[in-house]
Amino acid sequence: MRLKLVHLSFIAFAAVLSCNDNDDPIIINEEEVITTVTATLTPVGGGTIITLQSRDLDGDGPNDPVITISGNLAPNTTYSGAIEVLNETVTPAENITEEVEEEGDEHQFFFTPTNNVVTVAYADMDINGDPIGIEFTLRTTNASSGNLTVTLIHEPNKNAAGVSSGDITNAGGETDAEATFAIGVQ
Amino acid sequence: MSKKYYLTYVFVCFTYLLIGQNCNLKFTGAVKDFHDGTPIVGATIQIEGLKTYAVTDSKGNFTINNICNSIFTVKVAHVSCEERIIQIDLKKKSLYEIRLEHHIEELNEVTLRSEVDKKTKTSQETVLKGNILARYSALSLGDAIKEIPGVSSINTGNSIVKPVINGLHSSRVLVMTNNVRLQDQEWGIEHAPNIDINSAGSVSLIKGANALEYGGDAIGGVIVVNPTRIFAKDSLFGQTTVNGQSNGRGYGINSSLTKTYDEGWYISGQASYKRSGDFSSPDYILTNTGNESTAFSLFTGRKKLEYGYELYYSYLKNEIAILRSSHIGNVEDLVNGINSQQPIVINPFSYGINAPKQEVTHQIFKGTFYQRFKNFGKLDIQYDYQNNHRFEFDIRVGDDRNTPAINLQLQSHTFKSTLKLDSNSENTYKVGIMVGLQDNFANPSTGVRRLIPDYEKFDFGFFTLGNFKINDDFSLNAGIRYDFNRIDAKKFYQTSRWNERGYNVDFADIIIQDFGTQLLVNPVFDFHNISVSAGIAYSMNDNSSLIFNYGLSNRAPNASELFSDGLHHSAARIELGDLRIQKETSNRISGTYSYKGEKASINIEGFFNHIKDFIYLEPSGVETTIRGSFPVWEHKQINATLFGVDLNMSHYLNHQFTIQNKSSFIKGKDVSSNRALIDIPAFKTVNIIRYKNEKWSNFNAELQSEWVFRQNEFPNNNFEAYIPRTDSFVLVDISTPPLAYHIFNFRSDFDLKIFKENSVNVAFTVNNVLNTSYREYLNRLRYFADELGRNFMIQLKFNY
Numbered sequence: 001m002r003l004k005l006v007h008l009s010f011i012a013f014a015a016v017l018s019c020n021d022n023d024d025p026i027i028i029n030e031e032e033v034i035t036t037v038t039a040t041l042t043p044v045g046g047g048t049i050i051t052l053q054s055r056d057l058d059g060d061g062p063n064d065p066v067i068t069i070s071g072n073l074a075p076n077t078t079y080s081g082a083i084e085v086l087n088e089t090v091t092p093a094e095n096i097t098e099e100v101e102e103e104g105d106e107h108q109f110f111f112t113p114t115n116n117v118v119t120v121a122y123a124d125m126d127i128n129g130d131p132i133g134i135e136f137t138l139r140t141t142n143a144s145s146g147n148l149t150v151t152l153i154h155e156p157n158k159n160a161a162g163v164s165s166g167d168i169t170n171a172g173g174e175t176d177a178e179a180t181f182a183i184g185v186q
Numbered sequence: 187m188s189k190k191y192y193l194t195y196v197f198v199c200f201t202y203l204l205i206g207q208n209c210n211l212k213f214t215g216a217v218k219d220f221h222d223g224t225p226i227v228g229a230t231i232q233i234e235g236l237k238t239y240a241v242t243d244s245k246g247n248f249t250i251n252n253i254c255n256s257i258f259t260v261k262v263a264h265v266s267c268e269e270r271i272i273q274i275d276l277k278k279k280s281l282y283e284i285r286l287e288h289h290i291e292e293l294n295e296v297t298l299r300s301e302v303d304k305k306t307k308t309s310q311e312t313v314l315k316g317n318i319l320a321r322y323s324a325l326s327l328g329d330a331i332k333e334i335p336g337v338s339s340i341n342t343g344n345s346i347v348k349p350v351i352n353g354l355h356s357s358r359v360l361v362m363t364n365n366v367r368l369q370d371q372e373w374g375i376e377h378a379p380n381i382d383i384n385s386a387g388s389v390s391l392i393k394g395a396n397a398l399e400y401g402g403d404a405i406g407g408v409i410v411v412n413p414t415r416i417f418a419k420d421s422l423f424g425q426t427t428v429n430g431q432s433n434g435r436g437y438g439i440n441s442s443l444t445k446t447y448d449e450g451w452y453i454s455g456q457a458s459y460k461r462s463g464d465f466s467s468p469d470y471i472l473t474n475t476g477n478e479s480t481a482f483s484l485f486t487g488r489k490k491l492e493y494g495y496e497l498y499y500s501y502l503k504n505e506i507a508i509l510r511s512s513h514i515g516n517v518e519d520l521v522n523g524i525n526s527q528q529p530i531v532i533n534p535f536s537y538g539i540n541a542p543k544q545e546v547t548h549q550i551f552k553g554t555f556y557q558r559f560k561n562f563g564k565l566d567i568q569y570d571y572q573n574n575h576r577f578e579f580d581i582r583v584g585d586d587r588n589t590p591a592i593n594l595q596l597q598s599h600t601f602k603s604t605l606k607l608d609s610n611s612e613n614t615y616k617v618g619i620m621v622g623l624q625d626n627f628a629n630p631s632t633g634v635r636r637l638i639p640d641y642e643k644f645d646f647g648f649f650t651l652g653n654f655k656i657n658d659d660f661s662l663n664a665g666i667r668y669d670f671n672r673i674d675a676k677k678f679y680q681t682s683r684w685n686e687r688g689y690n691v692d693f694a695d696i697i698i699q700d701f702g703t704q705l706l707v708n709p710v711f712d713f714h715n716i717s718v719s720a721g722i723a724y725s726m727n728d729n730s731s732l733i734f735n736y737g738l739s740n741r742a743p744n745a746s747e748l749f750s751d752g753l754h755h756s757a758a759r760i761e762l763g764d765l766r767i768q769k770e771t772s773n774r775i776s777g778t779y780s781y782k783g784e785k786a787s788i789n790i791e792g793f794f795n796h797i798k799d800f801i802y803l804e805p806s807g808v809e810t811t812i813r814g815s816f817p818v819w820e821h822k823q824i825n826a827t828l829f830g831v832d833l834n835m836s837h838y839l840n841h842q843f844t845i846q847n848k849s850s851f852i853k854g855k856d857v858s859s860n861r862a863l864i865d866i867p868a869f870k871t872v873n874i875i876r877y878k879n880e881k882w883s884n885f886n887a888e889l890q891s892e893w894v895f896r897q898n899e900f901p902n903n904n905f906e907a908y909i910p911r912t913d914s915f916v917l918v919d920i921s922t923p924p925l926a927y928h929i930f931n932f933r934s935d936f937d938l939k940i941f942k943e944n945s946v947n948v949a950f951t952v953n954n955v956l957n958t959s960y961r962e963y964l965n966r967l968r969y970f971a972d973e974l975g976r977n978f979m980i981q982l983k984f985n986y
Contacts, residue, residue, distance in 0.1 A: 024698065024699070024706060025628070025630065025636075025639070025640045025676050025706070026630045027630075027678060027701055027706070028630050028632070028633065028634065028635050028636065028678070030633060030634060030635055031633050032586060032633070032634075034813075036812075037812065054812060056812040057703070058680050058681075058682040058683070058703065059680070059811065059812075060760065061680040061682040061683050061686075061811075062686040062809055063682045063686075064809070064810045065810060065811065065812050089703065112910055112911050114910075114913040147910065147913060149910030149911065151910070153515075154515065168911055169911070172522075172531065173515075173519075174514055174515030174516075175514075175515030175516040175518060175519055175813055175814055176813065177812050177813060178516060178518070178812070178813060178814040178910065179812065180908075180910045
């Protein structure tokens with residue numbers, strides 16, 4: 001009998017104290033999640049616009065990102081490039097590019113090709129005159145193939161050797177997004 | 187440095203002479219030290235309800251004349267004994283033989299505050315007294331209990347120290363503080379117990395699940411933190427400790443004051459503050475490793491022979507910075523961190539506590555009441571409320587920069603009652619019940635998907651224990667406990683994760699609402715657990731004793747093991763719980779041999795623990811996200827065995843010099859797949875040479891050598907990761923333990939007289955005297971930085 005009373009009184013107690021979640025919990029749609037990184041490459045002087053996209057709609061979930069490459073790059077061409085970073089878990093999609101731009105001194109994109117498939121140069125700068133990489137130029141030479149990895153680093157050391165010219169080796173910081181695209185030049 | 191305590195027994199032998207009726211009865215006896223037969227001088231024997239009392243003389247004898255009734259109750263007390271209530275019937279029995287547990291201070295400073303007594307009779311229990319704990323005033327509980335062989339810690343940096351008992355930790359180690367079971371999200375490895383070591387009068391550590399009174403699920407063991415003891419006599423006493431240390435430029439102050447009255451009233455308060463900036467390894471500053479801690483506690487009540495009550499409140503706030511370089515984005519960052527010989531971020535010294543950091547507030551409110559019944563026993567009733575609020579700040583961007591990534595509030599209510607039947611001092615029984623209710627609220631304001639969901643937990647338990655004295659040499663102990671746990675959670679799953687786990691098949695009926703990409707589900711799980719403990723203690727002779735013990739315990743899975751799902755930034759891995767996890771069952775046997783002589787003392791403890799369905803985090807594959815690829819660690823159940831031997835030996839060379847060795851050896855195996863368990867402490871041996879000289883103002887000095895071997899038995903969880911920068915796969919070595927290390931520590935202290943009565947104890951300590959660079963296997967940040975370098979500490983302790 002005493003037990004029952006105790007039991008009841010405690011349930012009453014808890015009901016009073018935990019009124020904040022007698023209801024169902026509120027859904028959280030993460031705002032900082034990066035789901036989509038799209039690089040748009042526009043040939044200088046006209047031609048086919050090429051997009052490189054990595055899209056992972058479940059964020060940290062089990063599904064792998066989907067890589068989409070709209071086509072091959074043309075040889076000996078200069079492309080003007082722009083990156084868009086989105087969070088598509090929320091509707092409408094949140095454009096994280098703006099945040100990266102606002103905090104440009106704390107972010108930097110790195111473009112790491114293999115097999116010298118392309119060369120990339122920065123076309124923008126932060127408040128300190130260091131590159132961010134939202135805008136860039138990309139050049140191709142002869143027909144070839146290789147990988148291009150686009151990495152967004154948070155809090156890189158932009159003063160370290162090679163970092164401002166695009167070498168990720170000494171950048172430090174943390175990886176916010178990383179996507180590897182298999183590029184063909186023909 | 188000795189953590190040895192001297193356990194002696196007092197024989198209080200009463201004889202009486204029946205001289206006549208009508209207040210002519212005479213009650214005489216003697217009080218002697220059981221250990222060496224020397225008389226105990228100054229023990230008081232008081233007849234309950236009367237002002238009649240006697241004090242033992244220089245031979246330990248006492249006499250009380252003019253007693254009217256042949257049946258009465260006496261209270262026997264001595265300054266270093268736990269007081270004892272004895273029922274006397276002069277007609278029934280001619281000779282009363284009563285044992286009291288008696289603890290003599292090793293140093294000649296017999297103080298009320300350092301009294302301790304064991305909680306159990308037949309377990310592997312060690313008690314750390316107040317004077318040992320005071321050495322760790324600037325550190326933590328986890329650091330202090332490593333004094334005990336077989337106890338180590340799993341650390342996150344140097345400030346988050348989580349106790350490991352015989353290889354087990356977190357939810358498998360139960361922490362009691364002031365008779366309250368600490369409910370502080372203890373499932374997390376990076377969640378250190380929220381206890382201010384300065385509030386502890388003594389600490390008992392019980393290996394294995396044999397202290398059923400506290401809980402049935404302590405497969406690793408129980409840590410019992412006791413407050414300062416209160417005695418019913420008129421006095422006012424206090425202590426203030428100030429300390430400073432070179433490494434981290436830390437400082438701290440702790441002060442306590444207790445007022446007691448002979449009517450049994452008392453009030454006691456304690457407050458402490460400590461602060462430290464960035465610590466240093468021998469070669470570099472460990473950027474963002476400072477901490478700040480504020481704590482106070484207050485209790486008041488009345489302690490009488492027949493009844494007593496107490497109200498208690500404690501507050502603790504810890505803010506702990508976590509090494510900046512340990513926050514990583516993906517596996518490539520982890521590879522860079524491991525391959526770099528030093529942390530990637532090294533900034534100048536600062537007291538700043540920046541993200542990543544933890545901020546935890548723990549409050550305990552408790553009310554207790556006890557009533558003693560003549561010729562029957564004692565009833566204890568207790569209610570406690572705990573509020574644990576944990577913030578974890580990650581490195582975030584934009585508007586969320588100062589928003590915590592974790593914001594959990596855990597509220598626990600516990601009601602418990604025990605009845606101790608001790609009218610027969612040979613055979614005592616205890617029964618108890620416990621009802622607990624817990625509410626966890628994961629605040630959605632973080633904007634980050636919840637690591638631990640909202641849940642309510644209901645616990646109900648009851649137990650019965652018996653202590654039986656067979657004869658002077660043998661005593662037996664047995665207990666059984668039943669626990670019921672219900673966990674009722676409301677959790678969001680990503681639909682993709684829900685399906686990948688196969689929950690859409692097994693748990694389709696628990697979905698409450700479908701939000702498209704996320705599902706809200708309501709898992710409710712019930713667990714029924716039986717725990718059993720049995721032990722036997724055999725006193726071979728005056729010096730030697732043996733203890734054997736068996737414990738069966740069951741532990742229900744915790745919220746993390748069931749529900750965790752997400753990316754762990756400091757480990758660069760995805761950790762997944764499993765809704766299908768069942769309870770784990772431990773069968774542990776242990777034996778202890780103990781020898782205490784004039785020239786030496788030896789304590790050997792051995793154990794074997796078989797854990798069925800041991801809940802274990804193990805790598806199971808790799809998942810790729812937009813940040814890169816991550817290894818996935820899943821909670822699984824395996825069968826495990828652990829066995830080990832802990833040794834503590836002292837040799838008293840003469841009155842001044844002592845040498846001591848403390849060693850612990852342990853092996854852990856995953857029997858299911860025949861490989862080593864992860865995070866098992868390596869063999870450790872500590873040698874100490876100690877000098878003391880009372881004539882030189884109680885001077886003590888000791889040099890300690892701490893040698894930790896390399897752990898050669900570990901599971902190989904290394905994996906290959908693609909590094910785009912080099913267009914290659916590299917081996918990510920997360921398994922290989924660091925090399926063995928050998929460090930020296932020095933400590934000395936002496937008393938400085940300032941007034942007639944008061945003195946200051948001055949202690950000087952140097953840790954890592956040779957400034958050795960080393961890394962410890964059981965530090966989760968070992969991939970990124972070395973352990974602390976040389977540290978000079980000075981401590982002043984005022985007693986008044």
